Amino acid sequence: VKTDRASLTSLKATLSPASNAALISSSISILSGYHIRLLWKESKSGVKTWRQYQADTREEWARHVRETEGWLYAIQSLRNAMTAQTFLASTVLSLVTLITGRMWDILRSASDPWERRLLTVQLASISMTMLFSSYQFLQGVRLMTHAGFLFPVKHDQTVVDNIMRKTASCQWLGLRWMYISIAPIAWVVGGSRAFFVVACLLLQFFRSIDKKPEGLSYEEFQGMNS
Secondary structure, eight states, X not given: OHHHHHHHHHHHTTSOHHHHHHHHHHHHHHHHHHHHHHHHIIIIIOOOXXXXXXXXXXXXXXXXXXXXXXXXXXXXXXXXXXXXXXXXXXXXXXXXXXXXXXXXHHHHHOOOHHHHHHHHHHHHHHHHHHHHHHHHHHHHHHHHHHHHHHTTTSTTSSHHHHHHHHHHHHHHHHHHHHXXXXXXXXXXXXXXXXXXXXXHHHHHHHHHHHSOOOSSOHXXXXXXXX
16 A cells, blocks of 8 residues: 555655646546536537437437337337446445445545545546446336336327437436546556646547437437427
């Protein structure tokens, strides 16, 4: 534990407190500013993002299942999606347990009050992002389980369509929080400079996956179901 703490301290000691604060605040501003702008684009400018395309597709899928009464196909598809999201939730929980245990050992052995506060903030940021991720995955599983029971019962209503739209949002949020958790992990391992670099890389990654999907024949799919 002492070796780990010494290595972490040496990575952060080369920068002044002002530089560390500037890099940390810049990293948080990059990630938060991007998502605020993304929400504004979706709600105000009418730009279609990947999340909206995914939600529209699931809603159309639910309508197709209801109209064709393909209950067996629907249950099989829901089971596969639930298995995938349950695996992601359990994986995130396992990782946060391991990281928390390791950081707790380092935190208990830290003698400097400032270092203890910093480690506490870092541990909280990692735990919160990963727990939010796992929660959203599990919420998606809960909603899909409910949808599986509602399909044959509410076949003449749009209740299931709305539920499936919510499951797409849960999956998107689960993945998004999981990706964001990489930034505070980099902060712990490599200091504020690594935090800033990872935030910039995540920004480019998010831009590539949040844009309008291409080559998925989405417009043709919408035209067939309109």
